[in-house]
Amino acid sequence: MSNGCYMKVLVTGGAGFIGSAMIRYLINNTKDVVINVDKLTYAGHLSSLLEVENNERYCFIRADICNRGVLDKIFEHHEPDVVMHLAAESHVDRSIEGPAAFIETNIIGTYTLLEATRKYWNTLEDDKKKAFRFHHISTDEVYGDLNETAAPFTEMSAYDPSSPYSASKASSDHLVRAWQRTYDLPTLVTNCSNNYGPYQFPEKLIPLMISNALAGKPLPVYGNGLQRRDWLFVEDHVQALYAIINKGKVGETYNIGGKLKSLILRW
Numbered sequence: 001m002s003n004g005c006y007m008k009v010l011v012t013g014g015a016g017f018i019g020s021a022m023i024r025y026l027i028n029n030t031k032d033v034v035i036n037v038d039k040l041t042y043a044g045h046l047s048s049l050l051e052v053e054n055n056e057r058y059c060f061i062r063a064d065i066c067n068r069g070v071l072d073k074i075f076e077h078h079e080p081d082v083v084m085h086l087a088a089e090s091h092v093d094r095s096i097e098g099p100a101a102f103i104e105t106n107i108i109g110t111y112t113l114l115e116a117t118r119k120y121w122n123t124l125e126d127d128k129k130k131a132f133r134f135h136h137i138s139t140d141e142v143y144g145d146l147n148e149t150a151a152p153f154t155e156m157s158a159y160d161p162s163s164p165y166s167a168s169k170a171s172s173d174h175l176v177r178a179w180q181r182t183y184d185l186p187t188l189v190t191n192c193s194n195n196y197g198p199y200q201f202p203e204k205l206i207p208l209m210i211s212n213a214l215a216g217k218p219l220p221v222y223g224n225g226l227q228r229r230d231w232l233f234v235e236d237h238v239q240a241l242y243a244i245i246n247k248g249k250v251g252e253t254y255n256i257g258g259k260l261k262s263l264i265l266r267w
């Protein structure tokens with residue numbers, strides 16, 4: 001959709017792990033303008049954006065995606081061509097201890113963002129309306145768990161979430177698809193496997209294991225330790241997200257995984 005022109009990309013959750021990688025990619029590899037909307041929870045760190053913070057194509061707005069009034073003003077003022085929605089509560093263990101924030105941000109926040117987007121989108125001229133994209137970045141955990149011998153998930157796999165986190169992401173996926181089918185909002189959904197890479201918060205498996213090992217602390221393993229996970233390098237992931245924004249088919253879902261045997265770790 002870029003046709004060689006630049007786009008204005010509103011990224012939610014841009015101070016998080018994947019969002020910040022997305023913004024570094026956009027600023028360093030495209031001519032696009034980036035509006036980063038992030039509440040800066042415990043998981044949001046502007047230090048991951050130091051290399052782009054003074055770029056004239058980048059701006060940061062501290063805001064909660066549950067705040068409709070603020071979202072309306074952001075859309076009105078910045079007039080984005082694309083929304084990349086990455087703001088979320090993202091840690092499974094935290095969702096088990098305290099699910100409320102997951103329901104609030106992942107479900108109510110996504111609904112609020114969809115409604116603010118729809119209001120703005122309805123004001124656009126036909127060509128801009130057609131070219132507009134709302135991209136929801138989600139997880140393959142919506143499909144549940146696989147046993148040792150099962151084939152990998154596909155976009156046709158049934159939803160079977162097993163934690164408050166994955167249930168809240170499943171819910172937000174359904175909301176995004178419903179806004180496409182009901183209101184024709186041009187949406188895309190991507191479901192990715194576990195990411196790893198620079199600036200990941202050390203509650204997630206790979207940085208947790210590395211920092212615990214360096215500190216001589218125990219390495220926490222659930223169950224019998226034979227579980228398998230697909231791992232995706234975050235900088236490969238954001239390239240895939242950019243390709244999907246530009247070439248993806250409206251209303252489609254795309255699964256994104258590493259699929260490299262050497263990167264399927266046992267934990």
Ligand SMILES: NC(=O)c1ccc[n+]([C@@H]2O[C@H](COP(=O)([O-])OP(=O)(O)OC[C@H]3O[C@@H](n4cnc5c(N)ncnc54)[C@H](O)[C@@H]3O)[C@@H](O)[C@H]2O)c1
Nearest residue numbers: 013015016017018039040041043044064065087088139195
């Ligand atoms: N990290 C992974 O391995 C992984 C895997 C699959 C899917 N995902 C999905 O990708 C997206 C990004 O994941 P991540 O790992 O970068 O998450 P993260 O936890 O590192 O970052 C989330 C960001 O969202 C912000 N945020 C939280 N609540 C907000 C709110 N109400 N309003 C505005 N901003 C808010 C936080 O401040 C933070 O900067 C999430 O939707 C997550 O579900 C992540």
